[in-house]
Structure formats: C-alpha cells, structure tokens
Amino acid sequence: MTVRPAAGRPQTPDDLAWRDVPFIQITAALEVREGAEGRPLLVTGSGHHYSVSRASLTVVDLLREGCSGRELYRRVPGAGAASATPERDPLGQFLVALQDGGLLNVPPREDRARRSARLQRWAGLDLFRRFPLSASATRRVESWGAAVATLPRGLVVALLLGLPLAAAAWGVPSIGAPTGLPPASGVAAIIALLIVQLAIHELLHALTMGFLRLPVRDMGVGLVFSVVPAGYVDRSSTYGLRSRGGRAMVSLSGPLWDLLCLGLVAGSATLVESPEIRTVMTWLSYFQVYSLVINLNPLFRTDGYYVLESLLGSVNMRTRAFLYVVLRLGRRELPAHLRTTSARTRAGYWAYAAVCACYAAFIVMTLVVSAVAVLRVVTS
Numbered sequence: 096m097t098v099r100p101a102a103g104r105p106q107t108p109d110d111l112a113w114r115d116v117p118f119i120q121i122t123a124a125l126e127v128r129e130g131a132e133g134r135p136l137l138v139t140g141s142g143h144h145y146s147v148s149r150a151s152l153t154v155v156d157l158l159r160e161g162c163s164g165r166e167l168y169r170r171v172p173g174a175g176a177a178s179a180t181p182e183r184d185p186l187g188q189f190l191v192a193l194q195d196g197g198l199l200n201v202p203p204r205e206d207r208a209r210r211s212a213r214l215q216r217w218a219g220l221d222l223f224r225r226f227p228l229s230a231s232a233t234r235r236v237e238s239w240g241a242a243v244a245t246l247p248r249g250l251v252v253a254l255l256l257g258l259p260l261a262a263a264a265w266g267v268p269s270i271g272a273p274t275g276l277p278p279a280s281g282v283a284a285i286i287a288l289l290i291v292q293l294a295i296h297e298l299l300h301a302l303t304m305g306f307l308r309l310p311v312r313d314m315g316v317g318l319v320f321s322v323v324p325a326g327y328v329d330r331s332s333t334y335g336l337r338s339r340g341g342r343a344m345v346s347l348s349g350p351l352w353d354l355l356c357l358g359l360v361a362g363s364a365t366l367v368e369s370p371e372i373r374t375v376m377t378w379l380s381y382f383q384v385y386s387l388v389i390n391l392n393p394l395f396r397t398d399g400y401y402v403l404e405s406l407l408g409s410v411n412m413r414t415r416a417f418l419y420v421v422l423r424l425g426r427r428e429l430p431a432h433l434r435t436t437s438a439r440t441r442a443g444y445w446a447y448a449a450v451c452a453c454y455a456a457f458i459v460m461t462l463v464v465s466a467v468a469v470l471r472v473v474t475s
Contacts, residue, residue, distance in 0.1 A: 120161030227315035240305015262358025281375035297326035342405035416444040
C-alpha cells in the first residue's frame with residue numbers, strides 16, 4: 096500500500112536512510128526523451144538534461160506516483176540491500192542525484208551540493224568564469240537559427256563546410272613571415288577584429304543550435320583562468336541529438352568561421368600594396384592561426400574537445416575521466432555509472448586525464464615563467 100505524505104516536505108535523509116522516508120515523489124515536470132547514442136534523457140521544464148539508464152526509467156515511473164522508501168526498494172529489481180554502503184546502493188545514488196537536482200519532494204542537502212560542485216569543478220578542471228547574457232537575448236539568437244532552418248539543410252551544410260575550406264585553400268598557403276612589427280593603430284585594429292571574430296564565432300554556435308531546433312540555455316562572455324576573455328554557449332541540449340554529426344556540427348561551426356576569416360585575411364594580404372597594411376594583416380593571420388589551434392585542442396573544454404566527444408559518442412567525457420582518476424587515487428568507491436565502464440574506457444580515462452593534467456601544468460608553468468620574466472624586465 097502506498098504511504099501518503101505527511102504535512103510539509105520531509106526532512107532530508109542521510110545517505111543510508113532512504114528506506115525510512117515516508118513518501119518520495121518526483122515533483123518537477125519531467126519529459127523522457129531519447130538522446131545521444133540512444134541514451135534516455137530526463138528533461139526538466141527549464142531545459143536541464145539528466146542522462147539516465149533505461150533501468151532508471153522504472154524508478155522514474157514509480158516516483159511520478161510516489162511511494163514510501165521501503166516500498167520503492169521492494170518494487171525495484173536489484174535495489175541495494177539494507178546493509179549496503181552508499182557506493183554499493185545504486186538506487187540510493189539515483190535518489191541522491193534526483194534530490195540534489197531539486198526534482199524530489201525531499202529538499203536538497205546544501206552541504207553535499209557544495210561538496211559535489213567543488214569536486215566536479217576540480218575534477219573537470221573547469222577554470223572558466225562565466226558572465227551570461229540576458230535570457231531574452233539568448234532566445235532571440237535561438238529564433239534566428241530557427242529561421243535559417245527554413246532553408247534546405249543540404250545547402251546550409253554545404254556552405255558551412257565549403258566556404259571555409261575554399262577560403263583556407265586560397266589564403267593559408269600564402270601566409271609568410273611578417274616584415275616588422277605593426278604600429279599602435281595596427282595593434283588596436285588587430286584586437287578589434289579578433290573581438291568581432293570571436294563574437295560571431297560564439298553566435299554561430301547558438302545559430303547552429305537554433306538551426307537544429309535545440310534550445311540555447313545560456314550564452315555570454317567569460318574569463319579563462321579568470322584572466323583571458325572568451326565567449327561561450329551552453330551546448331548541453333545537444334545531448335538530446337541522436338546524430339553524432341549534428342552534435343559535431345554545433346561545435347565545428349565556430350572554428351569553421353575562424354578558418355574562413357583566416358583564409359580571407361591571409362589571401363587578401365597578398366593583394367594589398369601598402370607594406371604597413373600587409374604587415375598588420377600578416378600579424379592578424381598569425382593570431383588567427385594561434386587561436387584556431389588552441390580552440391581545436393581537445394585537452395581543455397574547447398570546440399575541439401566537444402567535436403572529439405561527439406565523434407566518440409561520449410557524454411561529459413572530461414569530467415567522467417577526471418572524476419574516475421580522482422576517486423581511484425583517493426582510494427574511494429566509484430559511483431555506479433563509473434563502476435560499470437569497460438577496461439578499455441577506464442584505460443582511456445587514465446590516459447586522457449594524465450595528458451590533460453600535464454598540459455595544464457605546462458600552461459601554468461609557462462604563465463608563471465612569463466610573469467617572472469616580465470617582472471624582472473620592469474624592475475630592472
């Protein structure tokens with residue numbers, strides 16, 4: 096028999112006390128969709144996505160109606176034993192995830208949410224501080240992409256790929272060494288043009304999502320390492336795409352724009368007669384090459400990383416890899432979704448995390464050495 100809820104919201108249970116909760120129910124509006132690689136997704140009314148296993152859908156159906164903790168454990172096949180530790184209780188872990196996401200009538204535990212956010216931040220090495228645009232601006236950009244979707248999809252994809260590749264074939268081979276340093280006005284022009292290029296780069300990510308009828312949850316500007324300015328677009332809704340090519344297309348649209356700009360600038364530099372302007376354009380093309388290479392580097396959360404993740408059919412690969420390594424090094428129990436990974440995937444996690452950590456250490460060391468060198472020059 097189903098136990099009806101007591102007045103008010105129940106107290107948050109400890110990790111092992113889910114059986115003692117008198118009534119557990121999903122209170123958020125959830126829609127079940129099939130996402131990338133056929134994975135079921137729970138989609139909230141606010142657009143948040145939760146990737147779950149097919150076995151979890153049985154639990155979701157039970158929680159929509161609501162029942163007591165003991166009844167839930169009795170009705171779910173393979174639920175953890177009463178003496179199981181939290182790490183060996185997959186049903187309890189799933190309930191904790193729903194609780195921390197604010198999807199249950201059981202309120203989230205703030206202390207655990209803070210610990211989880213801190214662990215996720217360090218595990219994923221997400222060193223990016225975000226400053227989002229307004230929701231109305233985001234919706235407007237999304238609607239522009241939806242308007243582009245009225246055009247033939249084959250034509251749009253052909254232009255998206257063909258124009259940048261043609262421009263690169265024309266201009267990139269002609270990039271030569273600069274004949275000198277650009278003047279102050281040229282430096283200002285390079286910075287201004289790169290900022291415009293970056294803004295359109297991020298805009299194209301959002302437009303591509305609108306073109307694929309995907310919601311854009313968030314976009315804006317941010318600071319890498321809290322210092323280097325950059326733009327960003329929240330692409331989490333792409334996990335609702337079953338097509339790997341569609342997910343990769345969202346991430347590639349920005350770099351393809353950068354490649355188009357590089358080809359046009361480098362090619363046009365050969366047609367300019369003024370040595371001063373040619374010098375500025377050559378330096379601009381150098382910075383464009385540098386930014387393109389950095390952005391395609393899959394060792395940080397760059398476009399190159401998301402393209403790699405899409406083509407491999409993975410979801411949240413970077414955070415999973417670092418979380419697995421951090422827990423293994425700390426000799427802590429793995430959550431259920433990491434315990435069931437194959438030996439090949441676990442080896443890939445170790446390799447990817449090791450390379451990323453070494454690269455991050457190299458970047459930090461380079462910044463420190465450069466800062467010390469500049470400080471010595473200034474103080475000498």
